[in-house]
Each structure stands twice: as structure tokens, then as C-alpha cells.
Amino acid sequence: MCSYTTFIQVSDIAAACKNQKSGKATGPDDMAMEALTNGTHGLFVQLAILFNMFINFSYLYNSFMQSIIVPLVKNKAGDLSDLNNYSLLCFLSYLKVY
Secondary structure, eight states: OOOOOSSOOHHHHHHHHTTTSSSSSOOHHHHHHHHHOOOOOHHHHHHHHHHHHHHHHTOGGGGGGOOOEEESSSSSSSSTTTTGGGGHHHHHTTTTTO
16 A cells, blocks of 8 residues: 655645746756746646655656756856856756746
8 A cells, every 4th residue: 555645735836836937948848937837726736746746756757857057158258278267057847846
């Protein structure tokens, strides 16, 4: 027999989605943030079930852990071979809103 515990509430998902900024670049899933910020209660219910299943079964798909990392030069006139002259921009899957 398998027990199921609810760790993440639908209201938590809704609040996290509604608090995200719009107009950002998409991540590896190619999904715009607006798909979540404009989501309905039904979407938030499904996401809460999904995230709770991840926790309950201690399993996460590899695609949910993918990101794209882009190095950004801080000072173009500076030393481009110096690692300290770079900052990183990381594009994550938007389902990582929680």
C-alpha cells in the first residue's frame, strides 16, 4: 500500500505562478511565463499534483533539471580571459516556479 502526503498546496502553486514576471525569455521547455501567470485553477491543481508526486516518490524527470547557461561579459574592455569578468545567466524550465 502506498501512502500519499500533500506537501504543496494548490494555493502555493497559484501564488508562485501569479508572482512571476512576464516578458522573460523561455527556458529549455520553450514555454512562456505568461502560460503560468495567466493560468487557471485547473492548471494549478494539476501542477500541485505533479509536484507532490515528485516529492512523494522521490523522482524527478531529467527534463525538469535541464537549464541553459549563458556567460555574460561584465566589462567588454576588460580581460576576456578572466573568469571574474563574467556573470552567468541561467534559463530554467518554467515549471520550476516553486
